[in-house]
Amino acid sequence: MEIALRQPGREGPAPGAAPLAVALDDVSISFAVKGRPVFKAVAPTSLHVGDGEFVAIVGPTGCGKSTLLNATAGLLKPAGGRVAIFGEPLAGLNAKAGYLFQQDALMPWKTALDNVAIALEIGGARRADTLAQGRDWLARVGLARFTDRYPHELSGGQRKRVALAQVLVRDPKILLMDEPFGPLDAQTRQIMGTLLLRLWAQDRKAVMFVTHDLEEAIALSDRVVIMSAGPEARIIGNFPIDLARPRDTADIRLDPRFHQLHREIWNQLKAEVAKTYGEEMA
Numbered sequence: 424m425e426i427a428l429r430q431p432g433r434e435g436p437a438p439g440a441a442p443l444a445v446a447l448d449d450v451s452i453s454f455a456v457k458g459r460p461v462f463k464a465v466a467p468t469s470l471h472v473g474d475g476e477f478v479a480i481v482g483p484t485g486c487g488k489s490t491l492l493n494a495t496a497g498l499l500k501p502a503g504g505r506v507a508i509f510g511e512p513l514a515g516l517n518a519k520a521g522y523l524f525q526q527d528a529l530m531p532w533k534t535a536l537d538n539v540a541i542a543l544e545i546g547g548a549r550r551a552d553t554l555a556q557g558r559d560w561l562a563r564v565g566l567a568r569f570t571d572r573y574p575h576e577l578s579g580g581q582r583k584r585v586a587l588a589q590v591l592v593r594d595p596k597i598l599l600m601d602e603p604f605g606p607l608d609a610q611t612r613q614i615m616g617t618l619l620l621r622l623w624a625q626d627r628k629a630v631m632f633v634t635h636d637l638e639e640a641i642a643l644s645d646r647v648v649i650m651s652a653g654p655e656a657r658i659i660g661n662f663p664i665d666l667a668r669p670r671d672t673a674d675i676r677l678d679p680r681f682h683q684l685h686r687e688i689w690n691q692l693k694a695e696v697a698k699t700y701g702e703e704m705a
């Protein structure tokens with residue numbers, strides 16, 4: 424009898440199906456730090472993300488989640504392995520991806536509208552078109568009345584909405600999100616999560632969403648993957664999330680299946696978290 428060995432994180436379409444949005448195969452990442460031995464942050468590891476799939480990446484602090492995202496964005500060159508984007512080997516920056524960081528990158532001297540429009544102007548689009556699309560996206564993130572505000576005149580949650588519009592206006596096929604809602608209060612995070620899911624449902628992009636918050640990971644994603652404690656971190660857990668959609672990210676937390684999934688995933692994650700804290704306390 425043949426037993427199919429499933430590798431954590433190596434999900435995705437069957438052979439012959441549409442190419443994966445992101446295929447990281449046996450990717451390893453090292454950092455050369457002057458005067459110190461090379462630091463092997465990520466050991467050979469694999470992660471496949473299907474087109475339109477929402478994958479959350481959780482793991483202890485410092486394990487390499489951002490590093491993996493940076494390799495997918497083309498900001499970091501892996502020491503080994505292969506990165507393919509929609510079936511093509513990645514060379515240089517990933518032009519199919521939009522990146523949303525924990526700290527937004529809004530220009531303080533530009534209005535909300537100009538902050539969104541500039542994302543298109545960089546690509547050479549006409550100003551009238553960029554303004555129209557910028558207005559449309561600000562309306563879609565619930566900021567139709569705030570187009571003329573400057574970043575310092577907006578709340579943290581509103582700035583985050585502008586940053587989201589700034590990324591989505593370019594219509595990336597892949598969204599790389601690195602703790603995007605990290606600095607927000609718990610209630611605003613949930614509101615942002617529900618907004619993100621609503622926008623995602625209208626035009627499913629592949630999403631890689633890094634978070635420390637396991638509840639947020641489960642509430643948002645189709646699949647949660649766990650990274651082990653570093654150094655030489657790798658993906659060690661793969662949990663499909665079979666909660667019905669559409670989801671409200673606050674209400675879904677009351678679902679008994681949510682609690683069951685949380686228990687199962689936390690069981691594996693907590694050992695990795697303990698390793699990291701054990702090391703830091705030693």
Ligand SMILES: Nc1ncnc2c1ncn2[C@@H]1O[C@H](COP(=O)(O)OP(=O)(O)OP(=O)(O)O)[C@@H](O)[C@H]1O
Pocket residue numbers: 454455456462464482483484485486487488489490491635653
């Ligand atoms: N440019 C760099 N040079 C040297 N080491 C680095 C560099 N960037 C990251 N590292 C190291 O690589 C490891 C992984 O870092 P990374 O930021 O990817 O972790 P993370 O899981 O995203 O952390 P956190 O959850 O705290 O944001 C860490 O030990 C970090 O110190």
